[in-house]
Amino acid sequence: MTPAHKVKITYCAECGYEPQTLALAKALMLEFGARLSCIELIPWDGGTFEVSVDGQLIHSMKTNGGFGDSAAIKDAVRTRLTA
Amino acid sequence: MTIDRSRFDQGLTYDAFKAQMTRNRERLEENEKRVDLAKENVAAFRALPRPVKVVVLAEDWCGDVIANLPVLGRLAQESGKLDVRIFLRDQNDDIMQRYLNKGQFKSIPVFVFFDEDFRELGHWIERPASVTEIRAKRRKEIFAAHPEFGSPDAPVDALPEEVRVRLQSELAKMREDTTKFANAEVVRELREIATRVAA
Numbered sequence: 001m002t003p004a005h006k007v008k009i010t011y012c013a014e015c016g017y018e019p020q021t022l023a024l025a026k027a028l029m030l031e032f033g034a035r036l037s038c039i040e041l042i043p044w045d046g047g048t049f050e051v052s053v054d055g056q057l058i059h060s061m062k063t064n065g066g067f068g069d070s071a072a073i074k075d076a077v078r079t080r081l082t083a
Numbered sequence: 084m085t086i087d088r089s090r091f092d093q094g095l096t097y098d099a100f101k102a103q104m105t106r107n108r109e110r111l112e113e114n115e116k117r118v119d120l121a122k123e124n125v126a127a128f129r130a131l132p133r134p135v136k137v138v139v140l141a142e143d144w145c146g147d148v149i150a151n152l153p154v155l156g157r158l159a160q161e162s163g164k165l166d167v168r169i170f171l172r173d174q175n176d177d178i179m180q181r182y183l184n185k186g187q188f189k190s191i192p193v194f195v196f197f198d199e200d201f202r203e204l205g206h207w208i209e210r211p212a213s214v215t216e217i218r219a220k221r222r223k224e225i226f227a228a229h230p231e232f233g234s235p236d237a238p239v240d241a242l243p244e245e246v247r248v249r250l251q252s253e254l255a256k257m258r259e260d261t262t263k264f265a266n267a268e269v270v271r272e273l274r275e276i277a278t279r280v281a282a
Contacts, residue, residue: 008240016106016144042240042247045146045254050238057238 004037005081010050013043020049020067027070028077035081053080086138086178087201094138094168097156104143111143115153119263120161124270128162128277133199135277139169140179140193147209148192150262154269155194165277184208196276205276211268214261221257229253 007028011017025039049061051073058076059068101108137155141148152169159165172179172191184190196204226235232242232250239247 010238010240014144014146014149040240044239044251048239050240052238052240055241060238 005035005054005077006038006040007036007077008040008042008050008052010042010044010048010052012045012048014045015047017049017067024051024067024070024073027074031074032077032081036077053077056080085201086195086197091136091138091168091197091201094170097152097159097167097169100141100152100169107143107149111149111153114150115156117262118154118157118266120157120270121267124274125158125161127274128158128164131162131164131277131280133280134164134166135204135280136197136199136201137165137167138178138193138195138197139167140172140175140182140191141169142172142191145191147190150265151210151269152192154266155192155273158270158273182206182208194273194276196279198280204279207272207276210265211272213268214265217261217264218257221261222254225250225253225257 009021009024011021021041025041028036028039047061049059049067050057051059051068053076058080059073061067095103101111104111137159139152139155141152143149155165155167159167170178172189179189179193182193182195190209193206193208195206198204223235226232229250231246232253239250242250
């Protein structure tokens with residue numbers, strides 16, 4: 001049985017990060033399809049933009065800066081999926 | 084880049100800024116109504132020997148703009164001494180580059196005060212340091228009082244949804260509880276800059 005892999009994107013709704021959040025969610029949907037069991041979008045505040053896979057943080061605006069490179073985030077997700 | 088009269092006149096008035104907002108206008112106007120200006124502060128601005136021009140960098144998606152621009156707006160309305168012009172940050176990078184927070188961050192709002200001859204009196208960025216400090220302290224206290232919220236530095240997505248919703252509610256309440264202090268600090272700092280204008 002294929003294990004269920006969850007991606008969560010926490011974004012600052014106050015800051016208007018919706019376009020970047022939706023763009024990343026779309027990129028992950030197109031790349032991984034049903035290999036992800038869920039992509040959860042979490043509206044938050046305080047300038048947050050964080051991406052985690054199965055509870056492991058793979059990008060944080062606070063520590064890595066910016067929204068992250070989509071290709072690098074996809075690589076990190078892929079690594080988790082094949083682990 | 085220097086601000087002169089012709090550039091200043093290209094900025095939006097406070098009302099024009101509000102009219103072009105595509106989000107958060109309701110919140111901004113609600114905050115505007117709730118700004119409680121002490122009589123002595125209004126009197127200090129009214130007593131300015133000459134009108135002061137204020138260049139503002141703002142965007143409607145920024146929480147600090149929605150919280151702090153209304154304070155400036157009310158001071159301008161009630162004193163009649165502040166001529167405010169607002170420039171959208173993302174369309175006016177030349178101005179933004181001159182007022183980067185700590186020389187690197189494009190933090191907004193930025194309020195730059197000028198006399199009538201466009202000599203800069205001083206500028207103000209984002210929010211008072213005292214507000215950042217008190218909110219960080221209160222945030223720590225919330226996490227200390229609620230072990231279920233985990234570490235204040237941990238990603239919130241690790242929390243169960245119902246815990247996350249309670250944390251969000253506690254943080255919103257904390258911001259609400261500190262708003263009066265925050266507004267008073269904004270007024271105090273803006274007054275200190277504006278009153279540098281010479282007679």
